[in-house]
Amino acid sequence: MIVFVVCCQLTALVVRAQEPILQLPDSLKTDSIPPPLYPFLSNDSLISYYVVEDTAEYTYGMICADLDYFLTTYPDLVHDQPMGQSEFGLELRTIRIGRPALNKRSVFLVGNIHAREDFSSKLLMKFLNVYLLAIDGKSTLYPNAKLLLDSIDIYITPVANPDGLKIAHDDLAGIEQAFALVKDSIFVEDSYTEWKANGLGIDLNDTFDDGNFELKKGGVVHTKPASEGYKGLIPAEANETQALQNFVLAKRPLITASFHTKGNIFFWADAKTHPIFKNVDTEIVQKAAAVSGFRVSSISKNPADYGCGLENYVRSKLGLIGVCVELSRGDKTRFQHPDNMFNLEVWERAWQLPYLYIENAVIYGSRIEENARLYMGN
Numbered sequence: 001m002i003v004f005v006v007c008c009q010l011t012a013l014v015v016r017a018q019e020p021i022l023q024l025p026d027s028l029k030t031d032s033i034p035p036p037l038y039p040f041l042s043n044d045s046l047i048s049y050y051v052v053e054d055t056a057e058y059t060y061g062m063i064c065a066d067l068d069y070f071l072t073t074y075p076d077l078v079h080d081q082p083m084g085q086s087e088f089g090l091e092l093r094t095i096r097i098g099r100p101a102l103n104k105r106s107v108f109l110v111g112n113i114h115a116r117e118d119f120s121s122k123l124l125m126k127f128l129n130v131y132l133l134a135i136d137g138k139s140t141l142y143p144n145a146k147l148l149l150d151s152i153d154i155y156i157t158p159v160a161n162p163d164g165l166k167i168a169h170d171d172l173a174g175i176e177q178a179f180a181l182v183k184d185s186i187f188v189e190d191s192y193t194e195w196k197a198n199g200l201g202i203d204l205n206d207t208f209d210d211g212n213f214e215l216k217k218g219g220v221v222h223t224k225p226a227s228e229g230y231k232g233l234i235p236a237e238a239n240e241t242q243a244l245q246n247f248v249l250a251k252r253p254l255i256t257a258s259f260h261t262k263g264n265i266f267f268w269a270d271a272k273t274h275p276i277f278k279n280v281d282t283e284i285v286q287k288a289a290a291v292s293g294f295r296v297s298s299i300s301k302n303p304a305d306y307g308c309g310l311e312n313y314v315r316s317k318l319g320l321i322g323v324c325v326e327l328s329r330g331d332k333t334r335f336q337h338p339d340n341m342f343n344l345e346v347w348e349r350a351w352q353l354p355y356l357y358i359e360n361a362v363i364y365g366s367r368i369e370e371n372a373r374l375y376m377g378n
């Protein structure tokens with residue numbers, strides 16, 4: 001099958017289209033699994049507990065307001081986690097779901113590293129909303145949610161690139177002056193709605209310091225700041241990249257899942273780091289494919305294509321599981337599917353994925369830790 005995705009993985013996919021997809025049963029080779037329509041609340045009277053906008057534009061301000069609502073409503077479960085600031089000074093809002101005392105194990109769910117890919121933040125926010133209701137006994141969608149609190153902390157950064165998201169949404173309040181200073185020096189592909197980079201025109205998922213920065217070419221098509229495809233002059237040049245790197249170095253989440261759009265596919269392994277994981281990565285991606293119907297990419301071979309994403313950074317720097325999840329169907333354009341397609345395109349296929357990563361970080365916890373320990377040589 002030829003795969004067209006205009007996202008972080010564009011150039012890599014041109015190469016990968018020649019490679020075989022990982023061998024899976026026929027039933028898992030396509031994204032044709034009919035999505036079940038699960039009710040997500042125990043009964044309709046609980047609808048007021050559901051706050052996330054899932055059929056229209058969901059702005060950064062709305063996301064922050066909903067995070068504040070969760071912090072206030074679930075003070076013993078939802079905790080503010082300082083992460084740092086964007087280039088234009090916005091907080092990289094991050095929350096921890098867990099007991100008041102830190103758990104030694106964690107999982108990290110990240111959205112919107114790429115600005116226009118706002119289905120990713122919407123998925124994580126809707127998941128967060130329903131997961132908290134599940135802990136509270138108001139939803140049966142995630143049956144072990146409460147039990148898992150004993151075993152793991154969940155960190156969620158729904159919007160890792162708030163400046164970029166605000167640019168893509170033409171929602172410049174709070175960043176107007178900072179953006180005006182650089183706007184004219186940044187090349188724009190298509191339109192501002194299709195903005196993918198951070199506020200300074202650096203494509204964040206080409207910037208992580210995984211040792212491949214000099215080699216990295218895939219998707220990097222500009223030598224100056226642009227709405228996409230410019231990696232900056234040095235690794236981790238962007239504030240957002242540094243903040244995410246510092247966070248994973250400090251917390252060492254067993255699994256980091258970075259959500260993007262488009263393609264309904266997992267980019268989950270590269271030839272350099274795959275041996276570290278002794279097939280734990282393979283087993284987890286096969287489970288993820290089974291519940292979503294998404295395709296599983298072949299193992300990436302050329303660091304010039306795959307390098308410098310957050311998922312690559314956690315694999316090469318920490319020996320921990322890192323996966324890039326591409327939500328929604330791919331096509332040949334930069335354009336995102338309409339806001340009102342979110343439930344059909346994303347939620348109905350991917351609602352189990354965040355939960356699956358949490359559960360499997362617990363199930364495979366000891367093996368992931370042992371593999372990382374051997375890799376790091378301590």
Ligand SMILES: [Zn+2]
Nearest residue numbers: 007008114260
């Ligand atoms: Zn992306």
